Each structure stands twice: as structure tokens, then as C-alpha cells.
Amino acid sequence: MARRILTALVGAAVMGIGAHAASAATLDDVKAKGFVQCGVNTGLAGFAAPDASGNWSGFDVDYCKAIAAAIFADGTKVKYTPTSAKERFPALQSGEVDVLARNTTWTINRDTALGFNFRPVNYYDGQGFMVRKGLNVKSALELSGAAVCVQTGTTTELNLADYFKSNNLQYNPVVFEKLEEVNAAYDAGRCDVYTTDQSGLYSLRLTLSKPDDHMILPEIISKEPLGPAVRQGDDQWYDIISWVHYALIQAEEFGVTQANVEEMKKSTNPDVQRFLGVEADSKIGTDLGLTNEWAVNVIKAVGNYGEVFDRNIGAGSPLKIERGLNALWSKGGIQYAPPVR
């Protein structure tokens, strides 16, 4: 503990120098070194997790790949930096990573005081509860008297206290510093309830000894908009990160997929032509500091938003998370892209 704090203090002392050096054009730095340094989770199935041979995959990882594809036309030019909840912000502040794609909640404090920029929300999440099916609980309001496992030092811990207090429910918090410790304690039956972001619960359920014995309650008690974050002060880089996300959304809206993207270039629809950079005298990519084919490269690398979602966390994955709020705006969700024009 003490050592970690010391590291944080030393880190804070060095921060001034580090942040200064990295504040110039991140895009030029990235192009010069030939890869994107991407901060991801240390291991959250479906979002970012390495396999046995060290290859990363997941929803957040696909965003890293999409960014690399937009810049280099090659989704493999990424290096991953696994970060814990505490390490993630210093890693971005100091310039150790170029972008943080680590299921991180966008809050005003992080957007301002910590010196980051969040814009596109790539996953609308909220805090939820997981319980054992054997308890016959159908709603979070029936949880009075339960022991609740939670990770300390998170917004989750505060939301939990507020929710139980405002609903006049009693509970017994069982807090741990590390995610692995919370998982182990819940799995061993130390608590009746596990609370964290709902997407996290779906992912964590898979790691339990008997996933089918557990269910996730319908209540969502907080707003947790997750998305990639970059340092303040580099608008070009910020634009690229934002528009990579919008391109994924736009592709899904147009029906452009990994499989049909070459074919769609021949589309007669002027919107699609403009989006894919085949319009005559296009400046759709050069204005961003990229090639006009950048959106095509992104889709070739990872597919559209719907494909990324389904493959990693949706119907085509073991997590089977519903699209819900993350459906396109035209299909009852709130995922929406500004016009590509």
C-alpha cells in the first residue's frame, strides 16, 4: 500500500514533465513510432483480456485496433498496456499511453480536474446487482439485510451507500481493494450480492465456478457512460478518437459490414460514397490528418459497431448482453453519430 502511494507521489512529481513532453501532436508521435499505445483493463472478459498466447481481444481492444486501422490501415499496430483502476489515470496523464480504452466512466471530475477529454460514449452502462438464484430475489428492493461485496475506492461503493440509504434498506458492505479478491469472496459465499457496472457483472459471472447459479437483477442504480479518454490539449487526436467511434456507428446505420465494405464502395448512395471516401475530390480523411480511406480501413479491421458489440459482448459472445441503450438511435437505443459530411 505504502509503496503504491509512494509511486503515486513520485508519479505526480514527474507528471509535470511527462505531460508537457506528450502534449504536442499525438498523431505525429504515434505515426513516428509506428503503433498506438493503448491503455486497457488488466483482464475483463469481453472488454479486454489476453488469451493463452498473449493476444488481446474484447470490446475495448477492438477500439484500439480501430484507431490503429484508421491511422496505419493495419489493425495490428497496437501495443497494449494493462492498467488497474488506480493506475489508469496516471498512465494517461504521464503520456505512457496514447489513449485509454478501459471501460472508464465519464465524470465531470475526470473530464476537468484530471485533465482528460471524454466524448463518444461507446457503451452506456449502469451499476447493477448480481445474486444467487437460490435466494429467490427478483428485485434490488428485496435486498435488505444482505451482505454486499464491492470494490473499495470506486464510485460503485458510493452509489451503493446512496441507493440503500435512499430506499431505507439495511446491508452489510464487504469491501476489498482488488477485483480478484472481490470475485473470490463472492464465489466463496462471503456475500449474497455482488455490485459493479452491469457489463462487468455479465463478464464476471463467466469467471464464477457455477455461472448458471447466479442472476443479474434488473435494477440499474447509476449512470456509467463508458468511453475512450485522451489527454486535454490535443484536439486533432481527440477528433480522431471521436470519429473512429462515429464511423463504427455510421457503418452500422448504413449497413456497411466487414464482409461487404469493398462492395459498398460501389454504392450509388452519395452518403455512403462520401463516408467511404470514394467521392471525387474527397477530403473526408485528410482533414483529420488521415487518408480518405480511413473509415474503410476501420471497418475492414473490426467491422461496424454492431459487429464489434455482438462479437465481444453481445449475442455472439458468451456474455450475451442485450443491446439496450447501446442500440442505434433508429432502433430504440441512444447510439447516434453526427453526420459525416
Next chain:
Amino acid sequence: MAIGVTTTPEKSKPSGSIINDPQVRGIFYQVVTVVILVTVIYWIADNTIENLKRANIASGYGFLNGRAGFDVGQSLIAYTSDSTYGRALVVGFVNTLLVAVTGIITATIIGFIVGIGRLSHNWLIAKLSLAYVEVFRNIPPLLVIFFWYSGVLAVLPQPRESAALPLNIFLNNRGIAFPKPVFGDGSQYVFYAFVIAVIASFFVARYARIKQEATGQRFPLLWSVLGLVIGLPLLTFLATGSPITFDVPVAGKFNLTGGSVIGPEFLSLFLALSFYTAAFIAEIVRAGIRGVSKGQTEAAHALGVRPGLTTRLVVVPQAMRIIIPPLTSQYLNLTKNSSLAIAIGYADLVAVGGTILNQTGQAIEVVSIWIIVYLTLSLTTSLLMNWFNARMALVER
């Protein structure tokens, strides 16, 4: 330092230049050391303030009055999420104190038993004690804590299959639940009776000593004191019409409700610290007893004192003088090791402080509070033990 080593006679001073004067040199080096120290401290402080300013982090202890917003699982004092950060720290401090004090008492008892056991003439007892010491002394305390914690969680039953022990005590993986006394009208008399019994016990003990010194007859002190301390309050309890009732734990929806509960986090930390430190205390006790001259034991035996009494009346009092100073270090170690609580989620000072640090970002302030509290705790323990040592020291006549 340089002053201390000088052996130059006073009269040789005028012969050399001032550079060769050991006294001047001594002062010079000391001044240089102080200047370097002050400069380094100033540099650290200045750099810290500068960096805090740049990072827009407010400093000062004002945040302690803010609303904490988080709950703490185990608390001996009233605390809710509406309490202040300062109050949360006090909750953590009380929890640290609780585990330290109970751990020290238990470790001392186990340590003395095992330490004396190692010197036993009984082969099995001696070897068992040896095995105990070698196993617990050679495992890092954190592993001992994990051992007990996973042991508690893995072995004990789920709440719905709680193991029922006598006296309405229940054991499950949420801890030990036991009946909580509810003090009704008239229960204060039981308390008064207890206080009177304790005071009376002192007089009985004095009487026993005077009697033995005067006549050589031994008085059954232990039994009479036990009878007093338990019997008198019990009689009062019955006479006042049983004013104390018990709130018994009953099965609730998730866990047992009612009664008092000692959580598995406290239990495993307490057991681990006690057993771990006891191994060291056992060795200290053994060394202390070995340090008492064999002639003392032989003299006692020659006088016809039984072996058990020889240990208790002749050997241990003399061994205490050797035991107490290193014992103090073990007590301090136990107190400091209690900060390993964070690994299993026991809400001690470091765990609660860590949460506050995360929520407020006041790293320097929280760390300074930790340092001051542990320092105060350790120095107080040291002071008490030094006082005890002075009392036990050899009184020379």
C-alpha cells in the same frame, strides 16, 4: 561523532593549524550534516507544494469534515455513510486497536504455553511445540492471514446451514453469531455487584498473601476469587428478577438476524496475528527461561517445591526480566502487522484511510495521519512495557 573519538591531549592544540584541530573538525562536519539535512527536507517540502499546486490538489485537513458517503462493514462506534471522513478514520482506528489488543493478549497466552511446552520433558509436547514454532515463524504473516481467511470461508457452512453451537451460538461463513445481552431495568445492580466483587477480590488476595507469609498456609485464592467475581453478580441477577435478557440470533432472509456477530475478517486477522506472533513469543519465553540459572531450579527442587510451582514461582519471575524487552518488539510488530487487514477487507485504519485517499485524493494528509497514529500507538505500547519492565526489574537490596 568526531568529538567522541578524539584522544589528542589538550596541550598539543596550539601546535597545529585550525584545520587539524579535531574539535573544530567535529563541529564542521556536524554543521555540514545539519545543513544538508535541512536542505533536503526543504527541497522535498518545496517540491511537494509546487507539484500539488500544479496538479490543482487542495491541501490541508479540512476534507476530514466532509461527508464520507461510503459504509463500513465492521464498526464498534456509531457510523453511517452520512458521517464525516474524520469519523470514518476513528472507526478504522478503533478496529485497529481492537485487533491489536485482543491479538496481543491471545498471542501472549499461546506464546507462553508453547514456549514452556518446548522445554517440557514430555517428548510429544516438546516436539509439537517445536513444530508449531517452526511452521508459524517461517511463513509470511500475509499467508497466515490468507490461510485463516480462506479456511474460514471454505470450511464453514453457508448461513442457511449454520452450525448451531450450545448457548444459541451459531457458526457460518459470515462469522460467529451469539446472543446479545439486552440490559433491562435493574441490570445496573448486577454491574455494581461485579465491581464490588472485583474490589473484594483484591482484599482477598492481600489477605491470602499476609496469611501465607505469616503461617505458611496456602489459601485457595483462585477458586475464591472466581466464586466472588461470578457468584456475586449471578446472585444479584437472580435477586433482582433477571433484568438482563438475550437477543438470540434467528434465521433471516439472507443471514441470521439479531444477536451480535463477529465477522470472518476480524476472526481470521485476529487468529492469524495471534498464532504468528505467538511463535516468536514462544521463542522469547524459551530463551528467557533458559537464561535463568539451572541452580535456581535445582535449589527449588532441593527445597521440595513441585516442578509446576518451581516454574511458576521461581523460574518465570526471573525469566520475565529477560523476556519483557523483546516481548515489547513483538507487541509492536503485531500492531503494525494488523495493517495487513487490507488484504482480506477488515476495515482497519489503513483500509479505511485508503478508501478516503481514493475518494478525496488527499494522499499526503492521509499518509501523515497513518504515520502519526501508528507512531503514537507504538510509542504508547513501548512506554507501558518500559514501565512494566521497571517494575519487574531485579530489586537489589
